[in-house]
Amino acid sequence: MADIHSAAEAPRITRREDYREPDWRVPEIELDFQLDPAATRVVARLWVQRSSEHDRPLVLDGDGLTASRVRVDGVEVPVEMDGPNLVVRLSGSAHLVETEVEIAPERxxxxxxxxxxxxxxxxxxEAEGFRRITFFPDRPDVLSRYKVRMTADKARFxxxxxxxDPVGSGALDDGRHWAEWHDPFPKPSYLFALVAGDLVANRSTFTTMNGREVQLGIWVRAGDLERTHHALNALETSMRWDEQVYGREYDLDVFNIVAVDDFNFGAMENxxxxxxxxxxxxADPDIATDYDYDAIAAVVAHEYFHNWSGNRITCRDWFQLSLKEGFTVxxxxxFSADQGSAAVKRIEDVRGLRASQFPEDAGPLxxxxxxxxYIEISNFxxxxxxxxxAEVIRMMATILGPxxxxAATDLYFERFDGTAATCEDFVRCMEDAGGTDLTQFRRWYSQAGTPRVTASLKQxxxxxxxxxxxxxxxxxxxPxxxxxxxxxxxxxxxxxxGRPLCDEQLIQLRDPTxxxxxxxxxxxxxxxxxxGFSAPVVVDTNRSARDLAFLSAHDDDPFARYEAMQQLMLDTLVASVTSGRPDHxxxxxAVRNTLTDPALDPAFVAEAVLLPSDSFIGDQMALVDPDAIFAAREALRRDLGREHEALWRSAHEAVRNNRFEYSPAGKGARRIKNVSLGYIAASGARDAADLALAQFEASDNMTDRQGALGVLVSSTATEQRATAIDAFYRRYADNALVLDKWFQTQALSSRDDTAQAVEALAAHPAFTLANPNRARSLIGAFGVNQRAFHDVSGRGYRFLADQLLALDKLNPQTAAKLLPPLGRWKRxxxxxxxxxxxxxxxxxxxxxxxKDMFEQASKSLD
Incomplete structure (x- = not known):
């Protein structure tokens, strides 16, 4: 059952200022699971200790649980509930509390x-799911050592x-078997994990810098085993990188990863x-794009890095969530910057920040x-x-120097190992090791909004x-x-x-001027x-179009060179929308100069010549006009395509027959190939659809295949478009992850009929709201398609609201995360x-x- 909240009721608000130390600690916990999809029995044994001189009872959080039995020090006591929570009245300072519940995982x-x-x-x-398994003080500052015993049908699980680490296992006479695991490191309940299934593992070993041999395993269904090699390599690479860059060594004898099809997040660092x-x-070349390969490496690294920045040191309360997440991002x-082009990685990170975080900072949420x-922590x-x-951490790293x-991160890991810490604890370590005063800098943690900087240079x-x-x-x-x-x-x-007139300087702007x-x-x-995007701000300057074009050709900082090109494009497009008189x-x-510069990395060139998105253009305007923005952007794309058609064709042809290789050079070649194909199509060339279909049919990798499909789904060439859409579906109908790409690519189409097409796709037999990936692939993608979603009829708004209300009944957390496009109505x-x-x-x-949806929707109305 969903956690429901009546709109007529006043929601419970949790406030940071109300934080209080837990009344009871739980240094040790033993869990016994009798696993069954329909009815799993969970027996929990909690060794509890009163944290201070008080007479308050032990309150154990629960969500949808019913205790069938409660014992204190071996003696059964009456079950007392306060709403969803279990209340246990205790007289002494330390007790053994045992509870028993039954849950239904399949529902x-x-x-x-x-x-x-x-x-x-x-x-x-994470964040508060453990209370749906057993009664417990489900908060991150209650750290426990866990012993877990699982019993299940051996054939099925x-x-x-x-x-x-595993400490024991064995067979039982009734066809069941058992296994026991022990985690010697105290952890909060949100880091608990259990997996039971018919799985196989891609195994390896890793020897740490101090000689510990760690058994590695990536567990999947048998048919997916050959697609785990990239992830396993990324794990080993990230373990080595963390030792070299941060001095962090893994601390257990086993490190396991399990792949799950139905999951609300990207991954979890249990x-x-x-x-x-x-x-x-x-991942393999047939099902995964270069973006997928990069994302897998980044997420594997992210979750592994949490072993120290999140697990060994966790957050005191959920208001400190960025302590672990911002630092680990x-x-x-x-890590990702060190594996390939640091410049391209920085461009990708800033583009993502501007696409998601800047609008968040400028909106009702x-x-x-x-x-x-907060009302519901999952919304944060x-x-x-x-x-x-992450940008806040980056600024501190910039201020302190490498x-x-x-030294500051070493101090942080040493000082707070085994504890639940705060953002303030982290900043204080930066001050103590860096010899600097960050008092004013702390406003980055307490003030919302994206700062705007105005810069005027005069000679x-x-x-x-x-x-x-x-x-x-x-x-x-x-305010x-x-x-x-x-x-x-x-x-x-x-x-x-074109020469530099001074060395690079780091200016810390602290005052209004x-x-x-x-x-x-x-x-x-x-x-x-x-x-390098040294601060996450919006910069307004008095630089002319000529200045920006100059920097796009001469700046020695790759990001600044890219930024100059993007600003030139952005200024041109905004002027075109507001005046109706394009000057391209x-x-x-500038694009010609970039395309013909032999010193530039193809991957960088591909990023630099891409136009800003419709949404980012809209973010620069007081009132967003989706139709005018789309028309202005398409007109500039058309002119760039036509004026440089020979260059685009040359770039596309040069790598047309390259075979797949996952390397910086290979990725760069595919990136410029697909960007070039997009511009050829934008030019209106008669053979564009045929060229895209030929690439689609000849591709030996998903990057090129999906790149061609993306061009064709926005095409008016009916025959080629239908051929590619149908062929893609038939080829991957049994692969859920690739089918998500099929839905997503169509939801991002720039055609006039995209809203109608998305409505039809929602009725497709392969579409389901029950799987978060599938919901995000269609509903989420459609919500960020500025032109289609904002169809003047309002059908896009009605469609999204209908889908979210249906999804809310199944999975409120996923539904709430897809609501923000509606919240920008004031723009x-x-x-x-x-x-x-x-x-x-x-x-x-x-x-x-x-309450997830109520919080997001009600705040969006303000």
Whole structure:
């Protein structure tokens, strides 16, 4: 049953300021599972200790549980409930409390707690899923050592896994068997994991820097075994990288990963037993794109890195979520940058931040990196917590420098190992090891919103004067903001010679305004600012189109060079939308210079020549006009395609017959190949659809096949389009992960009839709301398709609301995460805004709405 919340009831709000130490600690816990999909019996033995001088009872969190038996020190006591929670009244300071419950994993559609997925049983306990398994003080600052015994039918569940190391197993006379696991490291309940199923493992060993031999295993269904090699290699590589870069050594004898088809998240870092969404484990060239390969490596690394930044040190309360997630995202970004092109990785990370976090900061769901309150904690697994949190860590690393930052992380791991810490604890380690005062910097944790920086450079004889100012816009609950600390890397270049006029400087903008004077400037300077995206801000400058084109050709910082091109494109497109008079010449020339520069990496070129997305263009405008934005962007794409058609064809032909190789060079070749194909199609070339279909049919890898499909689904060439869509479906009808791509690619189509097509796809026999990946592939993708979703009729809004209400009954957590596109109604014209708001009101008024959806929808109406 879904966790429901009546819209008529006042929701319970949890506030950070109300934090109180737990009344009772649980140093040890033993769990005994009699596993069965229909009826699993869970016996929990908790050794509890009163934390201070008080007379409050032991309150154990529960969600949908009924205790069949409660014992205290071996004596059965009456069952006392307070709502969903179990109350146990205790007289002494330490007791053994035993509870017994029965749960039904096969009926758990929320995919929180213990649930069934394609014949296996598995768990997801973050944030508050453990209370759906057994009664427990389900909060991250209660750390326990776990012993787990599982008993199950051996034929049905031959593999039994849990946290820590295996300590025993055996067969029983009735066809069942048992296994016991022990985790010697104290952990909170959200890190508990259990998996039972008919699985096989891709195994390896890893020898740590101090000589410990660790048994590695990636567990999947037998038919998927050959698709686990990339993930296993990524695991070994990340273990070695963490030793070399952070000095962190793995601490158990076993490290297991299990791939699960039905999963709300990407993966989960449970101590010693990571549970993964299958899409972030399974890969071969036929089913996985280069993006998938990169994402698998990044997510495997991310969850492994959590062993220290999340497990050995966990968060005191859920308001500190970015302590583990922001830091670990920063760590996995560094890992990925070291595996390929650091410049391209930085571009990808910033593009993702701008696509998800910047709109979040500018909308009704804006919140600080360390929130102050919540109704449902699952709603705070956001881009702000993860991606902006990583940028906050990056800024501290920039301010401290590499050596001091490493000393600070060493101090953090040493000082707080085995504890539940806070964001403040982390910042204090940065101060203590870095010898710096971060008092003002802490506002990054408490203030929401994306700062805006205005930069104006003027030359005065042989001197240049840079004037900087900053503002932070109002956000819900925070109308007035204080100045932030903004570490801005900058450099000046000579507009005549193209040479740098000064060394790169790191400026920490702390005040509302500041002025910097550069001496001995012999020629007109051009400003390169926020190099490497050193601060997550929006920068407005007085640079001309000529200046931006110059930087796109001469800047020695790869990200700044990319940024100059993107800003030139963005300024051109915004001007085209607002004035209706397009002037594409500067962009056309800049793209030509980039395409013909032999010194540039093809992967970088492919990123630099891509136009900003419709959504990002809309983010720059006070009132979003989806139709005008789409028309302006398509017009520029058409002109770029036509003016440089020979270059696009040459780039496409040069790598047309390359065979698949997963390497930086191979990825770069495929990236420029598919970008070129898109521009050829945009040019209106008569043979574009035939060229795309030929690539689709000849491809030996999913990157090129899906790239061609993406071009064809937006095409008006009916025959080629239908051929590719049908062929793709027939080939992959039995592969759920690839079929997700089929749904997603069509949901992102730029055709006029996309909204109708998506409605039809929702009725397709292969579509289901029960699987989060499938729901995200169609419903989620459609929600970010700015033109199709914002069809002036409002049918996109009605469709999304209908789907989310249906999904909320099955899986509130997934449903709530797909709602934000409706919440941006204030940014659109009155007609669209009224329709979006009406759907939000309909959602909020729905009886039995989950608290996940209620919180998101009600906040979106404010």
């Amino acid at each position: 758990n559609t929320q995919l929180q707690g213990l649930y069934a997925s394609n014949g296996m049983l598995c768990t997801q306990c 031959p593999v039994l896994l849990s946290n820590g 101590k010693g037993l990571n549970v993964f969404n299958s899409r972030y484990i399974l 920063f760590r996995d970004q560094g 804006a919140h600080p990196v360390r929130p102050d309150s 697994y956001t881009a702000t917590i993860y991606n902006k949190g 050596e001091k930052f490493r 005065e004889g042989g001197r240049a004067r840079l004037t900087l100012s900053q503002t932070v816009p109002p956000t819900p609950g925070q 007035d903001k204080q100045p932030m600390v903004l570490p801005l890397k900058l450099r000046l270049f000579g507009s005549v010679t 500041a002025e910097i004077v550069f001496e001995s400037i012999p020629e007109p300077p051009v400003l390169s600012i926020n190099r 010449d500067a962009v056309i020339d 659109f014209d009155a007609g669209r805004a009224a329709k979006m708001r009406a759907e939000l009101e309909r959602i909020v008024a729905t009886p039995g709405l989950s």
